[in-house]
Amino acid sequence: MRPDSSPLRHLREDRLPTMWCTGCGNGAVMSAFLGAVDDAKLDMKMIAVVSGIGCSGRIGGYIKADSIHVAHGRALPVALGAKLTRPDLTVVAFMGDGDAYSIGGNHLLHAARRDDDVKAFVINNMVFGMTGGQQSPTTPSSVIEGPLLARSPKPLDGPTLCAVLGASYVARWSTADFMELRNSMKTALTTRGFCLVEALSQCPVQFGKRVTRDPLGLMKWIKDRTIRVDDAVSKRTTEGKMLVGEFTKGGKGLRPELGELIGG
Amino acid sequence: MAGGAGCWLMEFLSGSEMIAKGAMAAGCRAFFGYPITPASEIMELMAEDLPKAGGIFRQMEDEIAASAASIGASWAGVKAMTATSGPGFSLIQENIGMATMLEIPLVVVDAQRMGPSTGVPTVGSQQDLMQAIWGRHGDQLPLVLCPSSFGELYTMTIEAFNLAEMLRTPVILLTDGHLANLRSSVSIDQAYEVVDRKVLDAKDATAPFQTDESLVPGFPPLGKGFNVLLDTLSHDERGYPTSSAGKTERLLVRLREKIVRSIDKIWMREQSGVNDSKEIVVSYGSSAIAARRAVDMARSQGKKVGLLVMKTMWPLDERAMKQILNGKQRIIVVEQALGQLAWLIRPFAGESEVVSITSLGRPPRPKKVEQVILNEA
Numbered sequence: 001m002r003p004d005s006s007p008l009r010h011l012r013e014d015r016l017p018t019m020w021c022t023g024c025g026n027g028a029v030m031s032a033f034l035g036a037v038d039d040a041k042l043d044m045k046m047i048a049v050v051s052g053i054g055c056s057g058r059i060g061g062y063i064k065a066d067s068i069h070v071a072h073g074r075a076l077p078v079a080l081g082a083k084l085t086r087p088d089l090t091v092v093a094f095m096g097d098g099d100a101y102s103i104g105g106n107h108l109l110h111a112a113r114r115d116d117d118v119k120a121f122v123i124n125n126m127v128f129g130m131t132g133g134q135q136s137p138t139t140p141s142s143v144i145e146g147p148l149l150a151r152s153p154k155p156l157d158g159p160t161l162c163a164v165l166g167a168s169y170v171a172r173w174s175t176a177d178f179m180e181l182r183n184s185m186k187t188a189l190t191t192r193g194f195c196l197v198e199a200l201s202q203c204p205v206q207f208g209k210r211v212t213r214d215p216l217g218l219m220k221w222i223k224d225r226t227i228r229v230d231d232a233v234s235k236r237t238t239e240g241k242m243l244v245g246e247f248t249k250g251g252k253g254l255r256p257e258l259g260e261l262i263g264g
Numbered sequence: 265m266a267g268g269a270g271c272w273l274m275e276f277l278s279g280s281e282m283i284a285k286g287a288m289a290a291g292c293r294a295f296f297g298y299p300i301t302p303a304s305e306i307m308e309l310m311a312e313d314l315p316k317a318g319g320i321f322r323q324m325e326d327e328i329a330a331s332a333a334s335i336g337a338s339w340a341g342v343k344a345m346t347a348t349s350g351p352g353f354s355l356i357q358e359n360i361g362m363a364t365m366l367e368i369p370l371v372v373v374d375a376q377r378m379g380p381s382t383g384v385p386t387v388g389s390q391q392d393l394m395q396a397i398w399g400r401h402g403d404q405l406p407l408v409l410c411p412s413s414f415g416e417l418y419t420m421t422i423e424a425f426n427l428a429e430m431l432r433t434p435v436i437l438l439t440d441g442h443l444a445n446l447r448s449s450v451s452i453d454q455a456y457e458v459v460d461r462k463v464l465d466a467k468d469a470t471a472p473f474q475t476d477e478s479l480v481p482g483f484p485p486l487g488k489g490f491n492v493l494l495d496t497l498s499h500d501e502r503g504y505p506t507s508s509a510g511k512t513e514r515l516l517v518r519l520r521e522k523i524v525r526s527i528d529k530i531w532m533r534e535q536s537g538v539n540d541s542k543e544i545v546v547s548y549g550s551s552a553i554a555a556r557r558a559v560d561m562a563r564s565q566g567k568k569v570g571l572l573v574m575k576t577m578w579p580l581d582e583r584a585m586k587q588i589l590n591g592k593q594r595i596i597v598v599e600q601a602l603g604q605l606a607w608l609i610r611p612f613a614g615e616s617e618v619v620s621i622t623s624l625g626r627p628p629r630p631k632k633v634e635q636v637i638l639n640e641a
Contacts, residue, residue: 088487
């Protein structure tokens with residue numbers, strides 16, 4: 001018997017096990033979210049969950065909440081419509097990198113610009129996983145091979161974009177930074193305005209084809225390619241790595257010390 | 265859902281104002297839009313009216329967002345609408361399909377303009393009829409209502425909301441630039457009946473898609489711990505995703521049947537002189553104004569001719585359509601498109617000769633229709 005305080009009580013147990021592959025990071029992100037809801041002392045009854053399409057979009061179907069699994073890329077406008085109608089609810093949108101940064105990119109831009117009071121949780125596995133491992137806007141150019149799409153000079157950096165546009169709170173962590181991820185999700189859940197928390201997550205099956213299919217090995221590969229905001233600031237360089245940490249607080253734009261680092 | 269017993273208000277309004285007033289009277293409390301000619305005025309009016317009534321208005325980043333946010337608002341419990349024209353209507357197709365699958369009431373106004381792509385933004389047409397009916401992927405049965413007079417812009421907007429709420433499905437209100445931009449003095453029926461969605465009972469929350477004989481499930485309220493999942497994936501009676509052929513067939517057949525079953529309430533038309541004439545004029549929307557006039561003119565010269573003005577363009581009452589059209593010598597179709605209405609009625613025309621009068625770029629002229637009726641053309 002699990003204790004009644006376990007975050008698992010927030011799941012639709014009749015839908016378990018999930019459809020996610022062994023070693024997938026989605027479970028960790030979902031778990032961080034459930035923990036964050038409890039940390040923030042929110043009543044799950046008053047949370048409305050919107051999710052997009054792809055493996056990440058299945059989260060809404062596993063959480064025992066009022067939830068809606070919408071069309072690819074459209075989680076943010078659906079979430080805005082619900083939030084404006086029911087301001088008493090906390091409305092969260094789970095998206096993948098395809099949802100948030102590719103097909104739904106325009107919605108993200110404007111949700112951040114308008115500072116819509118919606119909590120966006122992006123699971124960035126840097127690949128189109130469900131459809132077979134195609135390149136996404138966040139696939140690092142170092143792992144792109146073959147003729148499918150031209151090698152992008154620079155992957156899209158969603159957190160920087162949203163911070164620059166004036167989102168109220170923006171953070172990024174990898175699934176290896178579980179507690180930090182959970183804490184940032186709590187901050188997002190308790191901050192007014194547009195909040196985006198991106199989780200760099202491992203897809204051992206599809207992204208793994210490009211690096212390693214070993215889930216732990218892939219988590220480490222991702223973690224090795226991140227640098228904490230404070231470290232980057234004190235070293236005055238990102239070392240070409242992805243920043244993890246808080247990009248903005250209080251909707252004042254990208255933290256000035258990060259602007260220099262990213263610009264350079 | 266007939267009109268109420270008379271509480272009439274005389275006003276001088278534009279067609280867009282008629283639609284906006286109809287929406288407000290129907291209880292619409294959320295509108296999301298994106299500027300587009302000739303539908304922008306509807307959005308501007310809703311932006312004024314909604315906040316006064318405690319409703320929500322937002323201009324969004326594109327029509328996809330506008331329709332998606334309308335769906336979000338309807339999910340959260342209010343009647344919602346968006347309005348657009350051809351290019352935006354193409355973008356919105358995706359979310360009409362979404363509302364169908366999620367069973368979310370939604371009203372989409374398409375004030376048609378002319379031609380494919382950018383076309384002629386300032387000129388009305390009836391060229392989106394087939395797109396309204398067939399524009400999306402996957403089997404689905406959209407409701408397509410088409411006001412055929414200035415007054416009906418108001419009443420049929422209310423009908424659109426009533427049917428969307430009653431059947432938990434998107435309804436397309438297909439009008440055009442001519443009607444939207446027309447100005448006229450008009451009497452408004454302020455006592456028109458308004459229908460609200462049936463709300464899901466708490467005891468049914470574990471099987472929210474199990475239905476009674478109406479085949480329309482109760483709508484789950486948010487924030488009450490019902491924990492209902494609405495899924496664009498094929499789903500079973502619990503709302504859970506499924507790829508089972510049997511469960512998917514059951515869902516798709518129910519989504520269709522819940523609408524077919526209510527065809528008596530859905531299929532609206534006006535007809536006159538149908539039974540005692542060998543010839544009939546068939547029209548709809550802004551073209552019907554000329555068709556009515558032409559029929560009157562021909563009849564005043566002793567010509568026996570029937571008139572069918574269709575107001576529900578989809579789904580059709582096939583039995584009624586056959587009864588009205590079959591056995592006629594000549595069916596004269598009046599429309600502002602290259603044969604879309606003619607194509608729609610052909611399956612019901614039997615051996616009848618179908619004569620198409622198409623007028624592109626302006627509403628048809630009554631004189632021209634009259635000449636065809638009198639065989640003078």
